[in-house]
C-alpha cells in the first residue's frame with residue numbers, strides 16, 4: 168500500500184435494493200462512453216478551480232490537489248444505456264473535502280461541474296461523491312477520465328464527468344450537458360429517471 172492509501176478512509180456508497188436497478192443488465196466489463204474525443208492533458212498546466220459564488224476563487228495544481236486528504240469509495244456503476252458494473256473502488260478527494268476548503272457565499276446552493284471540452288454535470292449533494300484519480304488500485308486510464316473524474320455513485324453514470332477541471336457554485340440549479348439534451352435532472356437509477364418529460 169502506498170502512503171495515500173494508508174490515510175484513505177473507505178466509504179461504502181449506501182446500498183439500495185434490489186442491487187441491480189430496474190431495466191439494468193450486469194456486466195464485468197467496463198465500457199468506455201463519451202461524447203467527443205479523449206482530451207490530451209498536460210499536467211504542468213492542468214489546474215482545478217472552484218469559482219462562482221465563493222468568497223475567493225481557489226486553484227490547485229495536480230500535485231496540490233492530490234495532496235488533499237483522500238478517501239476511497241466503493242460503488243456500483245449504473246449507465247443509462249442499461250449496463251451496470253458492481254464493486255468499483257474509487258480513490259480521490261471527496262466533494263465535501265473540496266467544499267471545506269472554500270467559503271461559499273450564502274446564496275450558493277448548487278454546483279456545476281465543468282470538464283474539458285465544455286462537458287458539464289450537476290447534482291452532487293451526497294457525501295459519497297468524489298473526484299477520483301484511481302480505480303481498483305490503479306491510475307485511471309485517459310479513456311476513463313484520467314487525470315481526474317467525478318464519481319457520483321447514486322446517479323446514472325452520465326453525471327460522473329470525466330476530465331474534470333472546475334466546480335462553479337451557483338444560486339440556481341443549472342442542467343448539464345446531457346440534462347439539456349433530454350436526460351433526467353435527478354438521474355436516480357432506482358426510479359428509472361432516464362429521460363426528462365419536458
Ligand SMILES: Nc1nc2c(c(=O)[nH]1)N[C@H]1C(S)=C(S)[C@@H](COP(=O)(O)O)O[C@H]1N2
Nearest residue numbers: 198199200201202282286311325327328329
Ligand atoms: N467529460 C465527459 N464526461 C463524461 C461523458 C462525456 O461525454 N464527457 N459521458 C458520460 C457518460 S454518458 C458515461 S456513461 C460515463 C462513461 O464513463 P466510462 O467511459 O468511464 O465508462 O462518462 C460520463 N462522463
Ligand SMILES: [Mo]
Nearest residue numbers: 200246247325
Ligand atoms: Mo452514459
